[in-house]
Amino acid sequence: xxxxxxxxxxxxxxxxxxxxxxxxxxxxxxxxxxxxxxxxxxxxxxxxxxxxxxxxxxxxxxxxxxxxxxxxxxxxxxxxxxxxxxxxxxxxxxxxxxxxxxxxxxxxxxxxxxxxxxxxxxxxxxxxxxxxxxxxxxxxxxxxxxxxxxxxxxxxxxxxxxxxxxxxxxxxxxxxxxxxxxxxxxxxxxxxxxxxxxxxxxxxxxxxxxxxxxxxxxxxxxxxxxxxxxxxxxxxxxxxxxxxxxxxxxxxxxxxxxxxxxxxxxxxxxxxxxxxxxxxxxxxxxxxxxxxxxxxxxxxxxxxxxxxxxxxxxxxxxxxxxxxxxxxxxxxxxxxxxxxxxxxxxxxxxxxxxxxxxxxxxxxxxxxxxxxxxxxxxxxxxxxxxxxxxxxxxxxxxxxxxxxxxxxxxxxxxxxxxxxxxxxxxxxxxxxxxxxxxxxxxxxxxxxxxxxxxxxxxxxxxxxxxxxxxxxxxxxxxxxxxxx
Amino acid sequence: xxxxxxxxxxxxxxxxxxxxxxxxxxxxxxxxxxxxxxxxxxxxxxxxxxxxxxxxxxxxxxxxxxxxxxxxxxxxxxxxxxxxxxxxxxxxxxxxxxxxxxxxxxxxxxxxxxxxxxxxxxxxxxxxxxxxxxxxxxxxxxxxxxxxxxxxxxxxxxxxxxxxxxxxxxxxxxxxxxxxxxxxxxxxxxxxxxxxxxxxxxxxxxxxxxxxxxxxxxxxxxxxxxxxxxxxxxxxxxxxxxxxxxxxxxxxxxxxxxxxxxxxxxxxxxxxxxxxxxxxxxxxxxxxxxxxxxxxxxxxxxxxxxxxxxxxxxxxxxxxxxxxxxxxxxxxxxxxxxxxxxxxxxxxxxxxxxxxxxxxxxxxxxxxxxxxxxxxxxxxxxxxxxxxxxxxxxxxxxxxxxxxxxxxxxxxxxxxxxxxxxxxxxxxxxxxxxxxxxxxxxxxxxxxxxxxxxxxxxxxxxxxxxxxxxxxxxxxxx
Numbered sequence: 001x002x003x004x005x006x007x008x009x010x011x012x013x014x015x016x017x018x019x020x021x022x023x024x025x026x027x028x029x030x031x032x033x034x035x036x037x038x039x040x041x042x043x044x045x046x047x048x049x050x051x052x053x054x055x056x057x058x059x060x061x062x063x064x065x066x067x068x069x070x071x072x073x074x075x076x077x078x079x080x081x082x083x084x085x086x087x088x089x090x091x092x093x094x095x096x097x098x099x100x101x102x103x104x105x106x107x108x109x110x111x112x113x114x115x116x117x118x119x120x121x122x123x124x125x126x127x128x129x130x131x132x133x134x135x136x137x138x139x140x141x142x143x144x145x146x147x148x149x150x151x152x153x154x155x156x157x158x159x160x161x162x163x164x165x166x167x168x169x170x171x172x173x174x175x176x177x178x179x180x181x182x183x184x185x186x187x188x189x190x191x192x193x194x195x196x197x198x199x200x201x202x203x204x205x206x207x208x209x210x211x212x213x214x215x216x217x218x219x220x221x222x223x224x225x226x227x228x229x230x231x232x233x234x235x236x237x238x239x240x241x242x243x244x245x246x247x248x249x250x251x252x253x254x255x256x257x258x259x260x261x262x263x264x265x266x267x268x269x270x271x272x273x274x275x276x277x278x279x280x281x282x283x284x285x286x287x288x289x290x291x292x293x294x295x296x297x298x299x300x301x302x303x304x305x306x307x308x309x310x311x312x313x314x315x316x317x318x319x320x321x322x323x324x325x326x327x328x329x330x331x332x333x334x335x336x337x338x339x340x341x342x343x344x345x346x347x348x349x350x351x352x353x354x355x356x357x358x359x360x361x362x363x364x365x366x367x368x369x370x371x372x373x374x375x376x377x378x379x380x381x382x383x384x385x386x387x388x389x390x391x392x393x394x395x396x397x398x399x400x401x402x403x404x405x406x407x408x409x410x411x412x413x414x415x416x417x418x419x420x421x422x423x424x425x426x427x428x429x430x431x432x433x434x435x436x437x438x439x440x441x442x443x444x445x446x447x448x449x450x451x452x453x454x455x456x457x458x459x460x461x462x463x464x465x466x467x468x469x470x471x472x473x474x475x476x477x478x479x480x481x482x483x484x
Numbered sequence: 485x486x487x488x489x490x491x492x493x494x495x496x497x498x499x500x501x502x503x504x505x506x507x508x509x510x511x512x513x514x515x516x517x518x519x520x521x522x523x524x525x526x527x528x529x530x531x532x533x534x535x536x537x538x539x540x541x542x543x544x545x546x547x548x549x550x551x552x553x554x555x556x557x558x559x560x561x562x563x564x565x566x567x568x569x570x571x572x573x574x575x576x577x578x579x580x581x582x583x584x585x586x587x588x589x590x591x592x593x594x595x596x597x598x599x600x601x602x603x604x605x606x607x608x609x610x611x612x613x614x615x616x617x618x619x620x621x622x623x624x625x626x627x628x629x630x631x632x633x634x635x636x637x638x639x640x641x642x643x644x645x646x647x648x649x650x651x652x653x654x655x656x657x658x659x660x661x662x663x664x665x666x667x668x669x670x671x672x673x674x675x676x677x678x679x680x681x682x683x684x685x686x687x688x689x690x691x692x693x694x695x696x697x698x699x700x701x702x703x704x705x706x707x708x709x710x711x712x713x714x715x716x717x718x719x720x721x722x723x724x725x726x727x728x729x730x731x732x733x734x735x736x737x738x739x740x741x742x743x744x745x746x747x748x749x750x751x752x753x754x755x756x757x758x759x760x761x762x763x764x765x766x767x768x769x770x771x772x773x774x775x776x777x778x779x780x781x782x783x784x785x786x787x788x789x790x791x792x793x794x795x796x797x798x799x800x801x802x803x804x805x806x807x808x809x810x811x812x813x814x815x816x817x818x819x820x821x822x823x824x825x826x827x828x829x830x831x832x833x834x835x836x837x838x839x840x841x842x843x844x845x846x847x848x849x850x851x852x853x854x855x856x857x858x859x860x861x862x863x864x865x866x867x868x869x870x871x872x873x874x875x876x877x878x879x880x881x882x883x884x885x886x887x888x889x890x891x892x893x894x895x896x897x898x899x900x901x902x903x904x905x906x907x908x909x910x911x912x913x914x915x916x917x918x919x920x921x922x923x924x925x926x927x928x929x930x931x932x933x934x935x936x937x938x939x940x941x942x943x944x945x946x947x948x949x950x951x952x953x954x955x956x957x958x959x960x961x962x
Contacts, residue, residue, distance in 0.1 A: 187909045193655070240600070
């Protein structure tokens, strides 16, 4: 419960309909894409502009009320999970694309603008915004910055941190700060990189300047089939090792292709143990020579069949299965756990073989659909929570995968963030020395720990077991939304 | 420079003596207190007005660096990390004395993962050494700030260089670090995974921190396949604006050039004489380099030829000969010395600025007018493809007022770039010379930087007086 004096002070900042306090109104904000965790906030506030954000934060800071900033609520790690006695600060009304500068190839947007809307707006200038998380039709730029979102194209074009020039934000004390610069580099400490991926723990983002890239004149995709999972994993390394950085390099194993084919009818070879989707983009000449190189490497790597998209429609069809893989898996299994570990590419064959072996040992099917070029795994462990013991064994299986990721030099989260979900796993990955640096950074920005407390970085006392994402009976909000 | 002035004094003779004794226990005879070695470690390149450390130590391992830092922390003695001393903004000057950690003996390439296109090296490895050791792998490390700097120094100053327009800066290319923090702990940041959403981005926090948050002892970087074809082109222009406009159009069209360098008429004149470039006129000139397949480099060169032709460019020359190419780039790398040779007996310092590409022409032209008004020799050159350009300001130390005039010109170049939405330094860093400009540019963010500094180095022993102004009220804050 909030102090009534505090609530009326909040009410004085925003118009009446922009402050929600009854359970019935705040219910839609009780969780994000990670539905395993739910919490009703004491209040939800939807400011119209930055001045209101400043006043809200000043008020919360003075009253020591925790604040959770929220974009589109598509986070998969519980980053936007409310705090029971806290305020959810929704940036939903910050929807303006402020400007697009084709000469500097930048766009200035408000945090509530959807990821895809940026590329749509920039298309008129022949430009696009490269990071493309699969939820890009819904997720917002502010959330992308907070989570350092990736996507299929980040192999070639970088993560959010590489594609953002400047972020304007409000500190918990109400001060407005600009991170980064309109120019290539900003001197001093790289606060822009600190804020990017900080999961709402350091500042509330109110404006973002993103880089735009010229749209490649052509893109074509190669679909390669393999009769062996390890060979497919090794082929990923071989493509990159040959010095080719494709526009996208994704893998789906047989459980995944068999789940999606009836869904999208893309014509995937269902007898293959795994398929790779490798995209080349650029000028027609570049695409042609890169496709030839890719074909050569994949053939040498043991591909049993190759199919190259002949036109844009076929390219989109081949990608459609990849984009729809998660909703498709949700149809064939009552429950699934999604893991988001990332490993050095060279370790792919070993890790994939181990996951396959564990899948047999545990008697739990596991579908792999992931950003292979980045080494970013998304194993989906299929199970039935109604079956006694299934969930526990799934948890153990998932833990072992993440432990293996750390063991081979990887990380427990490639792109979904720590949020509430992986807070315990952070202790396995980071020794106290690094965790103390994290706390130092947090103190520098938010001494009272009011911004999104309990997420992102565990207290040293809180180190225990791993967490993971749990989807029950496909009960993900917007289950139709493409993900991962 | 007044923002750097703190209240702390130099360590007492007693403190120096006891720390030196401790260092000898840790590093044996790899501890130097002689004047010559201290002189050599008190300054980088550029202006010679450095400040000497009290002791120089040459550790050979992470553990030794950690032990050195712990000793210094206990005695509250400043710690200054030193690579090969090629920085330009006074980064290594020991403003308050202290211990200089020379990392040149940590010079091993630790791991090369050809298939993952990455490697891990000790901080004292130079970029030329790394590329020599990569021979035979088909890979290379592209970042090239001109000087043969160490990877640790390049990470610390967030170096960029002539081909940042294609390969990015150290910000994009460092995957992970080993850092000895201010309390003498060894911390590993980042990792070999291509991406991670776990925790704050400490890697990028230490990259560019100029040794003020910790000592970088190991660096993991991305590597790239050596392009199948590399070719170069040169084009000369009737005036500076046409050259700059050509660059802007090329960037707008997204031509993936690997390098674009501008040399103005004064610099060309200097370089023609100094580097014996035949067949060139002393006119504004662009150097280009293209990386890719045979077909794509030819296509890129053709596009550039047509763009430059539209802007009055002449004498377009295209070459795939490695000899001719390296002669051109050598001339570019020696630009500073060539400019110095224009006025024997003079001194020079380089300054850099970076603006959004849409303001590049304005910024360069206004800077040109400013140079003309001062009457100084100050060639304009730089990696204009990313909006970054340099001035090499030549002045006569014997002539009264000349140095002040030169510093005034540099300060105005910084402020002009900031006013145009740019930055006072695209790649040289803040060091000690640009602290005032940092305050103008970043406003409120400077106090956050100070808070980060206090949180990670509460005793203020890591390269004190650099990068962020001392905390507390800053005079003249806008």
